Amino acid sequence: xxxxxxxxxxxxxxxxxxxxxxxxxxxxxxxxxxxxxxxxxxxxxxxxxxxxxxxxxxxxxxxxxxxxxxxxxxxxxxxxxxxxxxxxxxxxxxxxxxxxxxxxxxxxxxxxxxxxxxxxxxxxxxxxxxxxxxxxxxxxxxxxxxxxxxxxxxxxxxxxxxxxxxxxxxxxxxxxxxxxxxxxxxxxxxxxxxxxxxxxxxxxxxxxxxxxxxxxxxxxxxxxxxxxxxxxxxxxxxxxxxxxxxxxxxxxxxxxxxxxxxxx
Amino acid sequence: xxxxxxxxxxxxxxxxxxxxxxxxxxxxxxxxxxxxxxxxxxxxxxxxxxxxxxxxxxxxxxxxxxxxxxxxxxxxxxxxxxxxxxxxxxxxxxxxxxxxxxxxxxxxxxxxxxxxxxxxxxxxxxxxxxxxxxxxxxxxxxxxxxxxxxxxxxxxxxxxxxxxxxxxxxxxxxxxxxxxxxxxxxxxxxxxxxxxxxxxxxxxxxxxxxxxxxxxxxxxxxxxxxxxxxxxxxxxxxxxxxxxxxxxxxxxxxxxxxxxxxxxxxxxxxxxxxxxxxxxxxxxxxxxxxxxxxxxxxxxxxxxxxxxxxxxxxxxxxxxxxxxxxxxxxxxxxxx
Numbered sequence: 382x383x384x385x386x387x388x389x390x391x392x393x394x395x396x397x398x399x400x401x402x403x404x405x406x407x408x409x410x411x412x413x414x415x416x417x418x419x420x421x422x423x424x425x426x427x428x429x430x431x432x433x434x435x436x437x438x439x440x441x442x443x444x445x446x447x448x449x450x451x452x453x454x455x456x457x458x459x460x461x462x463x464x465x466x467x468x469x470x471x472x473x474x475x476x477x478x479x480x481x482x483x484x485x486x487x488x489x490x491x492x493x494x495x496x497x498x499x500x501x502x503x504x505x506x507x508x509x510x511x512x513x514x515x516x517x518x519x520x521x522x523x524x525x526x527x528x529x530x531x532x533x534x535x536x537x538x539x540x541x542x543x544x545x546x547x548x549x550x551x552x553x554x555x556x557x558x559x560x561x562x563x564x565x566x567x568x569x570x571x572x573x574x575x576x577x578x579x580x581x582x583x584x585x586x587x588x589x590x591x592x593x594x595x596x597x598x599x600x601x602x603x604x605x606x607x608x609x610x611x612x613x614x615x616x617x618x619x620x621x622x623x624x625x626x627x628x629x630x631x632x633x634x635x636x637x638x639x640x641x642x643x644x645x
Numbered sequence: 646x647x648x649x650x651x652x653x654x655x656x657x658x659x660x661x662x663x664x665x666x667x668x669x670x671x672x673x674x675x676x677x678x679x680x681x682x683x684x685x686x687x688x689x690x691x692x693x694x695x696x697x698x699x700x701x702x703x704x705x706x707x708x709x710x711x712x713x714x715x716x717x718x719x720x721x722x723x724x725x726x727x728x729x730x731x732x733x734x735x736x737x738x739x740x741x742x743x744x745x746x747x748x749x750x751x752x753x754x755x756x757x758x759x760x761x762x763x764x765x766x767x768x769x770x771x772x773x774x775x776x777x778x779x780x781x782x783x784x785x786x787x788x789x790x791x792x793x794x795x796x797x798x799x800x801x802x803x804x805x806x807x808x809x810x811x812x813x814x815x816x817x818x819x820x821x822x823x824x825x826x827x828x829x830x831x832x833x834x835x836x837x838x839x840x841x842x843x844x845x846x847x848x849x850x851x852x853x854x855x856x857x858x859x860x861x862x863x864x865x866x867x868x869x870x871x872x873x874x875x876x877x878x879x880x881x882x883x884x885x886x887x888x889x890x891x892x893x894x895x896x897x898x899x900x901x902x903x904x905x906x907x908x909x910x911x912x913x914x915x916x917x918x919x920x921x922x923x924x925x926x927x928x929x930x931x932x933x934x935x936x937x938x939x940x941x942x943x944x945x946x947x948x949x950x951x952x953x954x955x956x957x958x959x960x961x962x963x964x965x966x967x968x969x970x971x972x973x974x975x976x977x978x979x980x981x
Contacts, residue, residue, distance in 0.1 A: 383752055386749070386752075387749060387750060387752075390746060390749035390750070391746075394735065394738065394742075394746050397737060397738060397742070398735070398737040398738075401737045401778070402737060468731075468733050468734075468735075468736075469729050469731050469732070469733030470733050470734075470735060472699055472729060472733065473729075473733050473747070473750075473794070474750065475698075475699060476697050476698060476699060476722055476725070476727050477722060477747075477750035477751060478719050478720075478722040478723040478751065478752070479750055645701065
């Protein structure tokens with residue numbers, strides 16, 4: 382009970398920080414916004430040739446951009462951790478008579494809230510660009526939650542980087558190093574059937590690929606071989622959920638280990 | 646009086662091999678104002694970080710507030726307060742929010758935390774700035790807020806790591822008053838400082854620490870008495886390093902030849918010597934000798950200060966530098 386209260390207090394504190402530095406929140410939305418606008422123009426003709434008739438490229442891309450926003454947003458978690466270490470707040474939390482895991486959990490809670498808002502902002506933008514969501518608000522909500530779960534896992538990994546390197550730059554480098562390739566090696570930009578065989582095969586191990594498929598599945602329908610199916614692919618969704626929850630648990634466990642090591 | 650802190654053969658070796666603390670022993674009694682005096686890098690912060698459960702000791706034992714360090718750390722955390730050398734306040738929270746958060750970390754109810762926060766804001770004179778973000782506070786205000794954070798749960802033992810570093814004289818004095826008052830009201834205080842004046846004014850008992858070892862211990866008065874009589878100091882009105890060096894060497898030589906003087910020692914810009922108690926006419930003798938040698942020197946006689954004590958014990962001066970500026974979040978935390 383005490384632990385829960387402390388966790389909440391720390392989460393509220395992190396959320397306040399985010400709200401009071403809105404520039405970071407805005408910047409975190411700017412890049413995906415540019416991607417959305419740019420790619421929907423660049424890929425317009427490509428989309429006409431490879432997508433189901435009548436489907437715009439924006440529609441294909443929007444769920445992936447929502448996901449991308451959340452995944453890149455997840456790394457603000459580790460950067461916040463580096464900040465706390467640098468200004469000595471981390472030490473202040475460590476000498477308090479609390480369950481130390483609440484430092485990590487409070488952060489994760491705040492991250493989840495922030496990523497949810499970031500994802501939601503991209504969804505509203507997509508709607509403004511005319512994207513229709515075939516499963517209504519419930520489908521969108523489910524896709525958002527799944528993306529946030531994935532994001533929690535990555536937030537955990539960014540905290541591992543933060544606790545190990547204690548450097549903002551290093552933490553950021555790690556994002557670029559892992560996340561970009563995983564994103565390009567997923568069906569984020571093009572339908573699955575257009576991808577070369579080896580990338581499709583790699584997708585079986587790529588959590589980003591699972592997440593892209595699942596958000597598309599829940600938001601705009603399943604796209605394959607120039608056909609659109611608006612029935613939810615429960616099999617895919619089940620596998621994705623399992624995989625992404627696994628990533629989340631794994632990421633947080635690694636963060637916990639790094640935390641223990643850093644504070645032992 | 647029981648001991649609130651008991652330290653035995655405490656040692657810390659950092660992973661890079663630096664032996665920051667080399668087996669120290671000391672005790673702090675309940676209600677005492679105890680100080681660690683030493684230059685940068687002497688091991689003051691390392692010792693404090695071990696005692697507040699932030700850094701595991703390499704060797705040795707410590708009891709803090711009746712609990713064994715390393716075994717009952719959480720119990721220790723409940724009753725101690727700690728203000729680090731570098732101020733740590735959340736710049737995006739208001740002063741009041743910072744305090745309330747601290748209170749929550751010590752399991753105060755929200756209401757109790759609010760009440761205590763307002764009380765402390767009043768005490769440290771930040772009531773008017775209570776709802777301003779700490780990022781807009783001046784260095785002095787941050788220091789006070791940082792101290793108040795450590796006081797939210799009314800700790801019976803307070804660790805202060807160089808609490809006035811970086812403060813201007815006025816703020817320093819205000820901080821001294823606040824800390825003294827806390828001690829008078831019953832809080833046991835363990836303070837580190839590199840300022841002689843601070844140690845002299847505040848501490849009832851001191852340990853002088855240098856290169857990770859305690860080299861002397863006692864009340865400021867006792868430490869000064871150890872030194873004996875008054876101190877003669879020669880200073881030289883020149884900025885030319887070569888000239889200065891030769892002046893120092895030559896006048897040290899001269900002073901060593903005077904019978905009533907003991908422990909002639911050379912510092913960066915001065916030469917000092919103790920006037921043996923009971924000796925006569927030392928000053929005129931010294932004056933004449935300096936004049937005969939045609940040395941351009943100023944001569945002064947003063948009661949011994951802790952500076953002199955430090956100089957005598959360690960053979961080097963305690964560097965009296967001005968504190969480092971408290972930057973806006975971009976600092977790396979050093980250790981000393």
